[in-house]
Amino acid sequence: MIGKWNELEQIQPDVYRMLKNSRIKNRVAHAYLFEGGKGTGKREAALLFAKSLFCEQITEGIVPCDHCVNCKRIQSGNHPDVHVLEPDGLSIKKEQIQTLQEEFSKKAVESSKKLYAIFHADKMTNQAANSLLKFLEEPNRETTAILVTEQVQRILPTILSRCQVISFKPLSPIYFKETLLQNGVSPSNATVISHLTQNLEEALQMNSQEWFAQAQKIMVKLYETLRSNPLKALLYLQEEWFAHFKEKEQIDRGLDLLFLIYKDLLHVQLDKRNQLVFNHLEKVLEHDALLISSQRLAEKMSVILDAKKRLLSNTNTQLLMEQLVLNLQEGSSFV
Numbered sequence: 001m002i003g004k005w006n007e008l009e010q011i012q013p014d015v016y017r018m019l020k021n022s023r024i025k026n027r028v029a030h031a032y033l034f035e036g037g038k039g040t041g042k043r044e045a046a047l048l049f050a051k052s053l054f055c056e057q058i059t060e061g062i063v064p065c066d067h068c069v070n071c072k073r074i075q076s077g078n079h080p081d082v083h084v085l086e087p088d089g090l091s092i093k094k095e096q097i098q099t100l101q102e103e104f105s106k107k108a109v110e111s112s113k114k115l116y117a118i119f120h121a122d123k124m125t126n127q128a129a130n131s132l133l134k135f136l137e138e139p140n141r142e143t144t145a146i147l148v149t150e151q152v153q154r155i156l157p158t159i160l161s162r163c164q165v166i167s168f169k170p171l172s173p174i175y176f177k178e179t180l181l182q183n184g185v186s187p188s189n190a191t192v193i194s195h196l197t198q199n200l201e202e203a204l205q206m207n208s209q210e211w212f213a214q215a216q217k218i219m220v221k222l223y224e225t226l227r228s229n230p231l232k233a234l235l236y237l238q239e240e241w242f243a244h245f246k247e248k249e250q251i252d253r254g255l256d257l258l259f260l261i262y263k264d265l266l267h268v269q270l271d272k273r274n275q276l277v278f279n280h281l282e283k284v285l286e287h288d289a290l291l292i293s294s295q296r297l298a299e300k301m302s303v304i305l306d307a308k309k310r311l312l313s314n315t316n317t318q319l320l321m322e323q324l325v326l327n328l329q330e331g332s333s334f335v
């Protein structure tokens with residue numbers, strides 16, 4: 001989704017400005033930490049920055065040509081002085097960091113510079129993190145490190161203190177929706193998906209899944225059952241919901257969809273109908289918005305978010321959903 005500096009400038013202007021200034025003023029830090037949600041452009045920005053450091057025909061002090069040998073090698077992952085480290089299985093292990101250190105103890109092959117990028121840096125084992133810390137404590141003047149993470153709170157404070165932290169903000173759903181439309185996603189699906197993920201690959205996969213299409217229908221039916229006949233909601237869980245939402249990831253996605261429906265209800269109350277995700281429910285939501293207080297609606301949205309948090313723990317998913325439905329029924333004015 002991000003392939004050039006002007007695209008990064010459009011969706012992450014603060015990040016663009018910080019990296020551009022450091023490059024133009026020749027104040028490149030020895031270590032950066034790119035942190036932010038999935039799909040916000042961190043990986044692409046890391047590759048762009050690497051190109052800007054090694055490009056043979058750079059313009060405007062930061063824009064790589066994308067045509068020289070160095071740019072092409074970095075893009076394909078074959079540059080001898082640019083090293084990318086990712087988890088080996090579930091984690092980044094001490095041996096991987098040690099191998100990286102050994103590589104960087106050698107003289108640069110084709111220039112005086114070297115760069116390494118560690119993606120999913122939060123997945124380093126404690127031993128790996130401690131090994132990296134020693135590496136960062138004695139930086140080589142011509143070495144640049146880029147750590148990338150979606151979970152900055154899992155990075156050792158001692159590592160954070162040695163990095164320039166650059167935060168990537170969530171993308172605007174409107175911007176991402178346009179990207180999905182350009183990739184052939186239908187307007188209705190693009191609207192929903194742009195509120196669930198900002199990762200293009202994941203979004204396109206979601207769009208092609210029959211499971212996801214059915215999940216939307218089942219979640220809308222659950223909401224309609226809750227509003228029209230709450231006593232049947234538990235029965236609906238048994239008959240329809242549990243048969244479709246089996247894995248924790250699927251349940252989490254279902255809760256996201258349910259939350260979006262209640263968020264639409266809030267948008268109707270606030271007269272922000274242009275922000276509706278489920279436009280086909282507008283008439284239903286207009287009716288329901290008159291029957292529920294803003295406080296009660298906030299409580300319902302809160303219990304859905306609480307269910308998402310509890311889902312992360314080792315909890316019984318069937319009991320979790322049954323309790324959620326009971327909580328959504330309490331004080332309901334939709335009956």
